[in-house]
Amino acid sequence: MSLGILIVSHVADITVGVQKLISQTAAQVPVTVAGGTDDGGVGTSVDKIQQAVAANKADELLAFYDLGSAKMNLEMAQEFSNKPIYLYDVALIEGAYTAAALLQAGVERSEIEKQLRPLKIK
Amino acid sequence: MALTLENTLNWLHGFDQVIEAKKAYLSQLDTPIGDGDHGNNLARGAAAIEAALEKNKPTDLTAALKTIAMALVSKVGGASGALYGTAFLEMAKTSQKTQALPDLLAAGLAGIQKRGSATTGEKTMVDVWAPVVTAAQAGELDQAVVDQAVQATKEMQATKGRASYVGEKSVGHLDPGAVSSGYLFTELLKTGVDK
Numbered sequence: 001m002s003l004g005i006l007i008v009s010h011v012a013d014i015t016v017g018v019q020k021l022i023s024q025t026a027a028q029v030p031v032t033v034a035g036g037t038d039d040g041g042v043g044t045s046v047d048k049i050q051q052a053v054a055a056n057k058a059d060e061l062l063a064f065y066d067l068g069s070a071k072m073n074l075e076m077a078q079e080f081s082n083k084p085i086y087l088y089d090v091a092l093i094e095g096a097y098t099a100a101a102l103l104q105a106g107v108e109r110s111e112i113e114k115q116l117r118p119l120k121i122k
Numbered sequence: 123m124a125l126t127l128e129n130t131l132n133w134l135h136g137f138d139q140v141i142e143a144k145k146a147y148l149s150q151l152d153t154p155i156g157d158g159d160h161g162n163n164l165a166r167g168a169a170a171i172e173a174a175l176e177k178n179k180p181t182d183l184t185a186a187l188k189t190i191a192m193a194l195v196s197k198v199g200g201a202s203g204a205l206y207g208t209a210f211l212e213m214a215k216t217s218q219k220t221q222a223l224p225d226l227l228a229a230g231l232a233g234i235q236k237r238g239s240a241t242t243g244e245k246t247m248v249d250v251w252a253p254v255v256t257a258a259q260a261g262e263l264d265q266a267v268v269d270q271a272v273q274a275t276k277e278m279q280a281t282k283g284r285a286s287y288v289g290e291k292s293v294g295h296l297d298p299g300a301v302s303s304g305y306l307f308t309e310l311l312k313t314g315v316d317k
Contacts, residue, residue, distance in 0.1 A: 037199045037200075038197075038199070041199075042157070043159070043163075043199040043200045044199060044200065045196075045199050046195050046196055046203070046204070046207075047196050067284070068201055068283060068284065069199075069200045069201035069204060072201055072204035072205065072208075072237050072238065073199075073200075073203070073204050075204075075237065076195060076204055076207070076208070076237075
């Protein structure tokens with residue numbers, strides 16, 4: 001069972017930045033991102049999230065997002081997807097970074113979730 | 123009070139036209155308390171609904187509701203796409219069991235509440251959907267119910283959604299999602315489904 005990370009933000013540049021930050025600590029963890037709307041604007045898109053889910057080579061995904069509608073669209077993608085996706089209501093950058101570092105170290109999901117708990121902000 | 127393929131198509135054609143006509147106003151409502159894109163986002167969805175209904179030509183109510191839902195989900199983006207999309211998706215599911223309007227609207231409301239984790243009094247579209255469902259279930263849905271529900275959002279303080287970030291400053295503004303939901307139910311009543 002392999003675990004990967006999915007980053008969803010209203011802004012494409014934010015997702016790229018978070019991915020860049022994560023890759024420093026977790027070069028081997030599969031990370032895919034969905035940022036902005038289909039036409040490149042600010043917002044989130046179910047289609048883009050579904051593409052990022054499909055593109056991620058992990059079997060299960062830990063998902064991190066920024067504002068409210070990103071969560072709603074993530075939940076829709078979650079319902080449409082066969083791949084298990086776990087959503088965390090934590091600070092986007094700190095949460096994704098923590099999960100990535102732990103995944104790189106081979107830590108299990110239950111333990112990662114324990115460490116994510118103090119980062120819950122929404 | 124039952125939805126049929128025919129009145130549902132009329133309903134959505136009416137809604138799509140109103141959204142196109144009111145998109146600037148809806149975005150204007152969304153500017154002081156949101157991100158100013160509600161009208162344009164919904165207008166994109168309205169155009170997508172028209173295109174999808176033209177292309178797929180649904181032959182029953184469930185197929186029509188599902189086509190509408192997927193157009194909203196994939197083209198509107200943001201919270202309103204997920205919320206309206208979920209509402210129509212849940213109505214599509216329920217329409218396999220019943221075509222009764224109160225049941226379908228209740229399923230739509232339940233979908234919105236689940237997706238948005240929202241309840242009444244938070245200055246959202248739920249504040250229009252909930253009284254409309256209650257009135258429909260009592261056989262008392264009319265234009266006054268819709269108008270009063272929309273107007274009531276003006277004095278509420280937002281505690282859900284983007285408007286909650288401006289806190290007390292949200293008081294005095296109509297909620298854009300409530301206004302667009304008001305248009306949805308106004309167009310529904312125009313089809314004569316309540317008669």
